[in-house]
Amino acid sequence: MKKEVLIEFGIRVKELRIERNLSQEQLAEKSGLHRTYIGMIERAEKNITLVNIQKIANAFDLSIKKLFND
Amino acid sequence: MKKEVLIEFGIRVKELRIERNLSQEQLAEKSGLHRTYIGMIERAEKNITLVNIQKIANAFDLSIKKLFND
Structure with missing residues (x-):
């Protein structure tokens, strides 16, 4: 069973990439x-x-904080 | 050589724990x-x-976002 936190992070990375x-x-x-x-x-x-x-945060020129929703 | 991000995270966890x-x-x-x-x-x-x-964020009753400084 995929972990919720990994699903959310994956969606966020894809969103930022696109x-x-x-x-x-x-x-x-x-x-x-x-x-x-x-x-x-x-x-x-x-x-x-x-x-x-x-490394991913740096690639997006964002702080790690900004990779996560509240 | 210890990674800066791991050092900062360690300091943050200890700070919140104390x-x-x-x-x-x-x-x-x-x-x-x-x-x-x-x-x-x-x-x-x-x-x-x-x-x-x-898991650590949950233990502190914080969002992951709050574990990281800007």
Whole structure:
């Protein structure tokens, strides 16, 4: 059973990526992560670590705080 | 070399725990995590995952957003 927090995070990453007209490939390149990893994050198939959350936040030029809804 | 984001998160968790007069043991019990794991998080020795970040946020009765500074 996929964890709610991972589903919400995946939706948020996809939302931010599309807002910025980035492909998964481009977000992967900007964040220094692998394209398949980005896909897995968006599908909530990976329990992402804090260091990688920071890399994704940096790629979007956002604080980690801004990656999460209230 | 310890990652800056892990050091900041560890400091934040310890700060919130002490504010609430909780021991590591008590925070571990409330979050469903192991006491030694809480210690390692506070010392930035663990690259915590999002699911465990959620457990710690729940233990403090905070949203994940509130665990991070701007």
